[in-house]
Structure formats: C-alpha cells, structure tokens
Amino acid sequence: MSVEEVAQAKNAVEFSRENLESVLKRRFFFAPSFELYGGVSGLYDYGPPGCAFQANVIDVWRKHFILEEDMLEVDCSMLTPYEVLKTSGHVDKFSDWMCRDLKTGEIFRADHLVEEVLESRLKGDQEARGLTKDANANAQEDADKKKRKKKVKEIKAVKLDDNVVKEYEEILAKIDGYSGQELGELMIKYNIGNPVTGEALEPPMAFNLMFETAIGPSGQLKGYLRPETAQGQFLNFNKLLEFNNHKTPFASASIGKSFRNEISPRSGLLRVREFLMAEIEHFVDPLNKTHPRFDEVKNIKLRFLPREVQQSGSTEPIETTIEDAVATKMVDNQTLGYFIARIYSFLMAIGVDSNKLRFRQHMANEMAHYAADCWDAELKTSYGWIECVGCADRSAYDLTVHANKTKEKLVVRQKLEEPVQVTKWEIELTKKLFGPKFRKDAPKVESFLLNLSQEELEAKAKELKAGGKIVFEVEGMDSQIELDDKFVSIEQVTRTEHVREFVPNVIEPSFGIGRIIYSVFEHVFWSRPEDSARAVLSFPPLVAPTKVLLVPLSNHPDLSSVAHQVSKVFRKEKIPFKVDDSGVSIGKRYSRNDELGTPFGVTIDFESAKDGTVTLRERDSTKQVRGTVEEVVKAIRDITYNGVTWEEGTKSLKPFETQSE
Template identity: 55%
Template structure:
C-alpha cells in the first residue's frame, strides 16, 4: 500500500492528475454540480468526509485533550450588533476591482500578484532558467498553446521592483493597489481590459432573524465571537482561574470576491479556533520549555517591509528571547501548530511562519503569525493564523453590553495607593446634562490622572470644559462634581484578559495535505498514489480476498473485528488482480492491506 512502497521511482508532480483523482474518487466536488454549480461551494464525498473528520479528531486530541481546553459549539447565525461591536461590519473587507468593459469582479491583491508572477515567469523563461518539471493535463496544454504568450526578458531593475512588490503585497492599502495597477499597466489577464479603482467589499453574508426580518444578522465569518460573549460563563466553569483556553470546530462563511482556487478559497468552510485567555502582565506559558528547542522557518515583518522574502531558521526559544515573536504563549502555540501540521502529513520543508506587517494586521491584533503551506495552486498559502488579540474583543463587548468580562484576582498583599477620585452631585449633574449625562460620566471616568489634575485645577478657578468624541463641549462647575485625592486599599485586582488565538482553515490544510501526499510511479504514471499518514487516512486497512466467494465468512469476520476495534476497513473482492486492487486503493491513501489466501 501507499505508505510501505519501497524503491519507488517518482514521476514529477502533476496537479491535473491529482485533481482528476480527487474528482473521480469523489474526495470533493463542486456543490450543486448538476445545476451548474456555484463558485466557492464544495461537497465532500466519502473519502473527503472521512479525511476531514480524521483531521478534526486529531486536532481535538492534539489541542483540546492534550492542552485541557474547554470545548464550545456556538451558533452560526449572529445578531448584527455583535459584529458591529467587534468591528467586522466596518473592517472585515477585501479590495475588489472591476473589468471596465465586462464588469467582471477581481480581488485587487490577487490580480496584482498573479500578473506580476506571470511576468516574472516569462522573464525566467526568456533568460533560459529551467522550469520545475510539472506534467500538464494534455487538454490544458493544448488550450494554452493556442494563446501562448511569448517569453519576454525584463530589465533587472523591473525584476527587482516586482519581487519587492510581491514581498510587501499584503501590506498595501486599496488606493496603493490601484496605483500599482496604473504604474505597472496591470489589466484583467482574461480580457486585457483596464480595471477600476479598488473598492472595499465586506465579506460577511447578511441575513435576518425572525419572520418579519426585524432582527438583522450575519452568518459568522469566524467562530471567535461565540467564545468571547460566553467568557463569563467559561471563567466560572474554570473556577475563575487563568490561564485557560476555549476551543471550537464549526462552519464559517465568507462571501469571497472571486473564488478560483478550489478548497483554498471558498465561501463556506470549517474552522477550528482556540481562544487562550491570559494575564496581560504575564504571557509566559508553563509548557514553553517543552518546545523551546524546536526549529522553524520564520519570515518576520522587517524582512518583508524591506522587500525580501527569505526566511530565518531559528528555535522558538530564540525567537521569543529576541522579541521576534511577541511572547511565550504566542510562541508556544506557533510551535504546537507546527507539530500538528507535520503530524498529519504536511511536508515540513514546505511549511513556514510569516509575521503580519503593520497594514495587514487585523484591527484587533498586536502580533500575528501565519502558518503558510506551499502548494501548486496558491504558492505560499495561509492555512493557520496565530494572533495576539490583546484585550480588544472582551473590552468592546463589555463596553457595549455593560457586562463585566473581567477577572477578579485576590491579592496576597493588599495594594495601598493614592489616586484622584471623582464624586458626582447626581441631582445637579443630571439636571444640567440630561440624556448626555451618562455618556459624559463615561468620558470623565476614563480620564487619566494628569487630565483629572488639570480639570481639578480648572474647577478651583470656577469651571472646566470637557469635549466629547463628536466635538461637543460641556461646561463643568463645582456644583456638578468634585475631584479629591484619596487613599485606596485594593485587596482584589481586576483586569481584562488578553487573548492568544490560533485559527485553522481545515479545508486549506486538507488540500495541501493531499497535494503533499500525492505522487505517481514512473512505471504507472496514470495511477496516482496518496501516501496519507495512517492517523488521518480515510480507510486504514484494505481487505483483499485472494479468490472471490471462497472467503466470505473470513472476510466478514476480519472486517467485523477491525471495525469493532475502531479501525475503518474496506473490502475489495472484485475480479481484478491483487496488484490492481492494491493499486487502485493506493489512490484513496489506504496505508495497510490484508490479503486473505488459502493458508488463512
């Protein structure tokens, strides 16, 4: 079978043959195919469903069980106010451009990337660099030959500029992407037409809740908000102790602009997300020493901003000690992500971790690293994100709802200090400011010590003025409030936890795993092999009776024992030769085989 084949002469990777195998053996297929399909929606067949389920099962063992996490299953349909508070309504968007003639919509950064990479490939061809040996589908090759683009040698300065742009691509804003299209004459490659200026497109699917649609909502683009709104319950379940983590596997939805990359870019997908809650003043991890010496390929933000894309190989301990990775807990999860991906079959030589640059950093993140897996469709593709979300999410939800999403820690030694304390004359304050009173109090309560001292001095002179966020001015007098220095004794520390979030795109991981596991024998190019690790293989054991009909009882007995032991097996009792039966089950990635013969 696939995993025990020895002395194999491997044929060069052929993506067309892999895609043919995945379609023919129904790993996955376009959803609603008989109706013409919808871009970005896929159905998993029997082997694909089993492979996905096995990846999830191993993920649960590796993280939830080994790290003692609290598992959740929260709703997909989410009230709009949740995503308005989290910032997704305002910021969860990509930049799109339109073909000025056909109206076709393209994602701006992908357009720039694809066009510049194509030009660099033609430049390499013109310079005589040998391309990687990839056998193409004859139909695709014939189609390409009709519209073959002549190789063109670029100026050295142009090559360097293109490479610098590609290294920094994720850091460009929408207007900057538009400028790149103009400066480098980037057009729609399918039509050669000019494209419009980039416009923001929110990726969330809008919906409504209730028979009259009175409650606007969205299909969640991530599972994370379900964790945060349940933080108080999770903390109570964990006996009010930090650190701890919650975890969830579930469906998410993103209305991708132009999904054209199979499972790498879809509109409905399965995510596995972890929210690890930690003290903002102590982001160490008790198990960090277990991974300290693990070496990874890291591409930090400074290298990318400089226009390069070379990685540095260093240990997780070195990366954290030097401040390349922000803290121990973030570094610990980067290491655990690596261990998980390699365990399920991702080629470690085609795996790297790339740090987000300033402009691409999510609005909630203070540091973020992507596990990028190399593949033939998207090059280096983000499959896992690991972000330090700081206290953003819990803070905004607490402020919006008035629910304290905080930790109260009993101090071993009471803390005594002096501070300026505001005391309101509620009657006069409410009478003067009316409905603006609550908002004004919130502004005052959030002022720092120097500002309070300044207002205190102004009040001593008769009055002080406070300016609201919308620019309105409010005049305060000693009749409204007083500010006095008082001695405070605190026996309990209150704080909002920070969150470290590893987020996994399981469909992307599955496709990369399939590609990394695929090969063909030189002597049997037409039949591919999937060398899937036994831990995730859809079928663990193939049962092959040597003769049809003579071993029915034995086949049933062996199959039943394997399945009762939790080992998924498959019987192939067709009339084909033993070799052919083994070979065609190599296509399914089955790692072990049992032949039943007359000696049994």
C-alpha cells in the first residue's frame, strides 16, 4: 500500500469506542485498579504496553521541553501541609458541588446531574419528534450507559416546548460556569432530582476535591495529597533563581502524580482520582513577555477558538499562524504564544491527529480572577472535545500570595543600566514603643503597617497629618487601634535606585498525561478495511511501546539460533523488542502485534539461517523489505529515533513480496 492508500484505509472503517476498549483491555494497556477486589472507580493501572507508552511520552516531553529549553526540573513532595494549600486557595476553592439524596444515601455531582438530565430530556424530545439517530450511535450510547455509569438510565420520548428546548441548550452551553447556588436554582426550576426515584435532593454543597491525611504520629499536622504539581515549584522559586545564577526568564518543570477526589469519576482515563501531570512554570518579567525563540515557531499554523467566537455561539475555529495570533492580540503575549506552538509540536510528535486538536481560550468567567489569559489544547475524542493541556498566564498571583503569607521575598532583582529616581511613601515605626503597648500582638501590628500598599500609605499619611493619629483594625485582634505620630511617621521620599525588584509573572503550560494518552489511543486506532476485526494502533515509532516484534517462522532450532543472535543485537542497541515464537500462524502473530501498535516486524525464515538476511515489515502498510540484520537494524533506528521516513529509511533494502496477510 502507498502512503495515500494507508491514509485512506485508516478512515475506511468507522471508529468504534467499544472495539478500541476491547483491544486496550485485551492487550492490557490499562485496567481498573484492584479489579480482583471489585475495583475502585477513578483508579486505573497501566499494564506493560500502556506503561511503556506512558514512559515514552514522558521521555519525549522531557527532551522536547526540559532538555531543549534548558528548564530546571524539580521533584517535589506529594504530601502537602494544610498551610500551603490554604494560601494557594485550594482549601477554600478547589471543590465541586455535590447533592445528597437523604433517602438512598447516593451522592451526585450537581453540574453533571443537571447536564445529564437535560441532555436526556433533549434526546427524549428528539425521539418524540421522530428524529432518531442511526443504530451505531444508539449502540454507542448503550455501551456508554454501561461503561460510564450514567445516572440517567432511560430516555423517555417526551416532546418539549420549543422555548424549553432553547433554554436547555443555553444552560448546557454554559454548564461549566454555574455556582452551587445557581445549580440548586436550576434543579428546583427544572424539577431535577434523583433520576431513578425522582425524589428531590439536598441543595448543592461544596465538596473539596483534595484527599486529606495526617502527617506524623500525633495526628496534629493536617495535610493533603497535592492537587497539582505547581506549588512545589513556586515554593522553591528562590532556590531555582539562585541555581540559575539569578538570570531570568527561566522555567522550572515537574513530572509527577497528582490527586483529585472526584465525586463520581466517569469517562475512563479522562476523569480519574490519581493522574500523571507534567507542568512548566515559566517565570518572566511582567514588563517584557517577548520570547527569544519565538521566530523559530512563528509560522506554525493552529486552530484557535477565541473567546469572541465562543461568545457568538460558534465552534468554528480560526486557523492562523501563532505570529498572527500574537500580533492581533488574540493571544496575549509572545511567551504564551511560544508555548502554545511548542505544545502543538509536542502533541504532533506523540501521535495526536492535527485535525482533532484546537486551542480554546477560556471565557472570562472560567478563568481565575488573577489570570491574564488562558488557552486549553483540546483533543477531540468520542467523549467530545477534551481539555488535555492548559496554558495560562497566571500573572504574579502565586508568588505574591506565598510571599505575603511567609514574609519571604520571592522577587527578581535586576541591576538597572541607568539608575532611576523613585518617589515612594515610606512608613517608619518607633519600635521601642510597640512592645510595651501591644505586648504579644506587637509583631502583628508592625507587620500590618509594614505591608500597607502605596495607596493605603498615602491615605494614612493624610489621616495622620489631619488628625495627628491613624485608626485601623488588625485581623485577629479585637479592638480598633489608634496610633499617634510618636509611634509612626509616613513620608513621601525620593530615592535613586540602582536595582529594579519585581515579582515575575508565571506562564504555566500544564499537561494531563493520562488524558493525552487516552486521546492518542483514539486518534491512532483503526481497523483494516478488509477485516474490521483486525485492529491497528498506529503509534508513531518514537513512542510505540515496543519497536520490533521478532518472529521466527517456525520453532526449528536453526531459526531459534538466528532469533537468539538477532535478539542480542537489538538488546545491545537498546531497541525495545519482543520475540513471538508461539506456534500460531504468522498472520495471527502480526495481528496481535498490530493491536499492540508495534511498528516493525522482523521475520526469520530458513533463508535467514543460510544468508543472514531477514525481512522487515511495516505495521500500517504491511509492506515488507529484506536485508541483512545490520541493514534492518539501521533502518529501524533511523525511522524510530532519527525521524527518517519508511521510504527513505528502507530505500537500500530489497522489496520483499509475500502472499497477502
């Protein structure tokens, strides 16, 4: 088959999630954890091919980002004390809305419940209108119901008013943005209760998604499993800056597991309780977000779904270069744009289908209040468009909150070429008077005053001048405090500064590796048109779990001996391979192998025993060529690790004709 024929063949048989899942299960790419004990939802184990694929994806990620961009990798603790996550905002805000059914004890995630119920009513409406779907879509849905543990078990064919349909559709479009109270109101307004019993539920309550534990034997130190890998990087900022010889911009990176105690996990690998993340924190001057290597990526064309397009109700992306996207301010700045382009090229390298990738900008209400801009790389799967990589400009938020809390400076100091005159309000405290007056509270009062902003200082200066005293309240102290000018002075001072001090902004590309892996499974999966039971996973050789299947044609000792020799060569070259010397037919062995996504097959036959040549088979086209072991190994290495095409890599090898598989 030619390249074009292969491309055609890949699209000939319609994608079936059921078939894919059957292959992934049969070949142990992954499986529910603790299945022997009945399983725990939202927890999965990767078997050998899934684990190898994951390791290869991480290896590419490490080379593509950390090595190529000279990032500073850190590996930080997962166990995280309460204080850190209180400061970061996770203790207060990292939660979903849950509703309890007091009768059955069931717990529902409010937004998912509203979504499912309204969707099922819309489907019922379609049925009542006689607009049913094809059998395949129905089968898919049936399979979904079983697999995804949908709460709504049955679709009732009930026609809705046209304006109700419109209301439902509008709600579904905004389903990610509702507060708990709003969800509760929707549930009352549209009579959404337990989908099975119809009973009303408790109003939505916030459920924090962090797993809680106690550190140490006393049980006194409350901790959580980290919900993301970012905090460890922020907390080490000063050490990293020093390690980088105080040069900026620079980036840190971290690869590791994070945890979210999902209310009711669903969608297989897409929403799980324990997951591998890879996160970058790029620390950059807020006044200069250009990127020195932007030119290298500027011509990359991407599909953007900016805020305005979404607001207009469209899902039609804008296709343009990243240079243009930054120039028109669609993407906020060059550094953000640079990373968006680099995310794209990483995803291409590991097998994502470029036609199933878009960059969607966060709507204003989706984004954290401090974020300057945020884009998600979304991958299209049978579950819809899935957020797989986030790329946010988090401004100076994280470093600022940790610095404020710990009173440690987290700043960059930059020598100015030219000294500048800076006029500032400055406060001075007569510290010896604070102790006698405030006793143990003295540090609190001092800290409050020393942390006033320029605006606050200006106001206080006026107050002091006007009334000879200032009045204020300090958190954790009961009464108002009054201080006169014996205690404080506030003056406007002009100084010559030789150093500029600033809190860097953070651009954060954040990768959900499990979600990316599952999406790639869908993108590279196809069935041979001549026999749809013959499934193939067309992983790019670079990330394929195993690179080569070694197949002795029979168990004859002569062939085993050659197989042993060839194995040694692959082992020495550190090319991951498997031997299949099972008795089954060669066709069966290759089929098994196609399901594992192994890009190359090397067959050892009686000729091999005589002249040392072997055949090399390409997985997708099933083309075969023949050459010496050395030639074949070189071709495999070039195609797998050096980015050479099959045609180029095998041009010196002889085509090998065989009966069709």
